[in-house]
Amino acid sequence: MQDRKIVFFDIDGTLVDDEKKIPESAVQAVKTLQENGVITAIATGRAPFMFKHIREQLNIQTFVSFNGQYVVHNNEPVFKNPLSKESLFKLEQQAEKNGHPMAFLGSETMAANNSHSFIEKSFNDLKIIPPLEDRMFHHNEEIYQALLFCKQSDKMDYLDMFSDFEYIRWHEYSMDVVPSGGSKAEGIKYLLNKLNIDIKNTYAFGDALNDIEMLSFVPHSFAMGNGVDEAKQAAKYVTKHVQDDGIYYGLQQAGLLNV
Template sequence: MTKQSIIFFDIDGTLLNHDKKLPALTKQSIFKLKELGHKVAIATGRAPFMFEDLRKELEIDTYVSYNGQYVVLDGEVLFTYPLDMMSLEKLTADALLKDHPIVYMDHEDMKANVLKHQYIEESIRSLKIGRFPTHDPHYYKGRELYQALLFCREGEETSYQQSFQDFDFVRWHPVSVDVIPTGGSKAKGIDKIVEKLGFSRERVYAFGDGLNDKEMLLTVENSVAMGNGEEEIKKVAKYVTKSVEDDGIYHGLQMVGLL
C-alpha cells in the first residue's frame, strides 16, 4: 500500500487546458491517484459554483476556493474568511468614480454593481463557464462575501493597493483582479485541510501555474509548476513539469513519484 499523500490542483492552466477542457490523461491520472489511496483536492481562485461540473466529473469533494476564503472538506464547509464589508463599501464608491466595475461573490452566486461593462464580459467569457453575473448593486449588503472582482487595466490597481489595507489585489486577467482579504491565500486554505487530516508536510503536493498560486507553491513541501506557467511561478516551485497541453499533470505526478 502506497503511503497516502494529499495533492492539490489548480484548475485553469493546470487541470484545464487553454480551451477549458480536461485532457483525457489528466483525468486518468486523477482517478489513478485515488485508486492508489491518495487524497485529491482542488485549490482555485474560482467560486464553488464555477467548477461544480468539474468536481462531479473527477469525483472530488474537497477543495480550496476563492483563493483560500471558502474551504470544503469531504463536502462540508471547514473554513471561511469573508471580506470586510465596510472596506468593500468604500472600495465600491472609489471604483465607481473611476469607471471600474465590481462583481460581488459568495458561495452561491455573483452579482455586478453595473448593468453592463466590456471588462466584465471580456474576462468572465475567458473562463468559459457559460454564466455571467447579473445586476445587483446592493448584493454586498447583509451577507458574507468571500471575493470580489475589480475590473481595471494592469497597473490601475496600484492606487487601490495603497488605500485598502484590508484587501489583497491579485491579477488574474488583463482587465480584472481578485479582491480577497489581506493575508488570504490558497496556502492558508490548504493548511486548514492538511491540519484537519493530519498529513505531514512531506506528504503534501500542489500543482499550479498562475500568480495566485505563488504562495501555495512557496509553502507546500512538494510544489510543481506547469510548463505553461508564469516564469515567476516556475522560479519558486520545487519542480517544473510539462505544459498542460502536453499532459503536464501526468508527467509531473511521475516526476514526483506518485504515479
Template sequence: MAKPKIVFFDIDDTLYDQNKTVPDSTAEAIHKLQSKGVITAIATGRAPFMFRKLRQQLTIHTFVSINGSFVVHEDAPVYTNPIQKPLLKLLVSGAEKQGFSLAFVNEETMKMHRTASREAIMGIESLKLPLPFPETDPDFYKEHDVYQGLLFYSEQDNREFLEQTPLNTLRYVRWHECGVDVIPHNGSKAEGIKQLLKILNFTPEDACAFGDGNNDVEMLSYVGTGIAMGNAVEAAKKSADLVTTSVQKDGIYHGLQQIGLL
C-alpha cells in the first residue's frame, strides 16, 4: 500500500471527542504529518464558519466542507455546488406544510427559515457551536447561495413529500435523531474530495480519510485508504479498509501508525 500524500479528517467524533475537543494525541499526529509534508485536510458536513478555530488550532488550510459542496485549498475556494433555488422553494413549501423546521447554510452563516421547533433546537444544540443560535430569515435562500439545508424531523415523522419529484433528486443524510442534511443529488464528501484531487493532480490512491458517520461512507470507500473510527456506525466500518480505535482511545494516532505514516 502506497503511503498517502493527503489525509482527510472528519470532525465530529473523529477529530473532536464527545466534548468537542481535540485529543492531544490527535493534534500531535496531525502536526507530525505536516512536518513530513503530508497534506492534512478536513472533510466535514459542517460549514467553514463553524470550524474556523479548529483550523487555526491544527494549522489546516485545505478542507471539503458542507458535505462536499464547498471545497477550499490553501484558504481559497476551488469548487462550489449550491442547491438550485427552485428546489429550495419546493423544500420550504413542503417543510411548512409538515411543520418541519428548516435551516439554510452557506460558507458564512446559517439562518432558520422559521421559528425553531423543539427538534431544531435539539439538533443544533448537539453541535455545540461556539456561536449564537441562528437568526430567522425567511428570505435568506432567495438572496444567497445555499449549499445545504438542515431539515428537522424524526424517523417517525411523515416525509413522503421528500420522496416526490423533484425533491427526490436531493439527498437526505441523517446526522442526528432529529436532524437531516439536505444536499445536492451529486453532493457528498467523496465528490468534494474528487474535485480537490483533480486540482492537486492526485489519484484516489494518494488519499486517506478518517470518519465515523453515515455521511462518511462514500468517502471511506472512495479514497485509497479509508479508516473508520472505533466509535463509527456499522456502515462506515463496512466501507473502510480498516477500523482503528475510538476517538477517546487515540484512534487517529493509532490509525496513522497502522498505515505507516507515523
C-alpha cells in the first residue's frame, strides 16, 4: 500500500463557521497539507453542487458526498450508490400522509415535492437557496440522498417502517435519508481501497451526528471543540472550536503541518 496520507474534512461546523466562512487559518493549513503531499478530501452530507465553491477555494478534487453515497477522486466519480426508487416512493407516500415534505438530491441539482416552512428554515440555516418544487424530479433522476422534513419526535415513525434507509438528523427540522448501512465511513473505505491507502495514514475532522461513523473508523480522528458530545466521544482527539482555529490546531497536533 501507498504510504501517502489523506485527510477528510467535514464542512458545516468543521471547515466553515456559523457564517459559512472558512477561517483563514484553515485555508492556509489545507494549502500546507497539499504542499506536503498530503491528499486533502471532503466528507460531507451535502450534495456536490452545494460545495463546489469550497472545493474551488481550497483546490480540493476528492470528496465523499451524500454521507458516502457519491465518491469522487480527481473530479471523476468512482462510486455511486443511489437510493432505491421503489422504496423512496413508498417513503414519500408515508411522509405525505404525515404532512412531512421531502427534497430529493441528485449529483447536479435538487427539487422538493412541496413548499414548507421547514424546508425554508433548514436551507436558510445552511445559507443555501431552498430547492424549487418539482414533484416529478425524483422520478427521472438518480437520487443519492433525500431530505425528510420533520421534528425529532417524528423520527420513529419512519425507523419502524422503512428498513431500507437510515435517517441522520442534521437539523431540528430535517433528516438525511441514505441507504441502510451507508455512511461517510463506508465512502471513505471505498476510496482508501481505490487509492490503495493504508487506514493507518488516514485522518478526519468532524463535529456532528453524521460524522460519528467516520470519527470512529478513522484512526486519527478529531472532533471540533464546537462538536456535539457524541462526536467528541467517537473521536480519538478533540481540537479547538472552528472559530478558534480548530482545523489548524488539530493538524498541528497531528504533526501534519511540519512534514
